[in-house]
Amino acid sequence: MCMVTKAKQSFAKSFQELEDIAAWFEGNDVDLEEGLKKFERGMQLASDLRERLKSAEVKIEQIRKKFDQEQ
Numbered sequence: 001m002c003m004v005t006k007a008k009q010s011f012a013k014s015f016q017e018l019e020d021i022a023a024w025f026e027g028n029d030v031d032l033e034e035g036l037k038k039f040e041r042g043m044q045l046a047s048d049l050r051e052r053l054k055s056a057e058v059k060i061e062q063i064r065k066k067f068d069q070e071q
Helices: 010-025 030-068
Strands: none
Touching: 010 030
């Protein structure tokens, strides 16, 4: 699993990586140093996913308004 890439991952791949990190933390043998790195990456992913969802929500609202005006 790659940590930080310059190009944005797809939403699905980012979400899957976040799920993988959560599953890793649920495991029994968690290393503190690796855990800190994974926690930071998870927070980055969660922030990016949240922003992308907000952007999609705005776009959906714009589309709705556009079609509501046409009726």
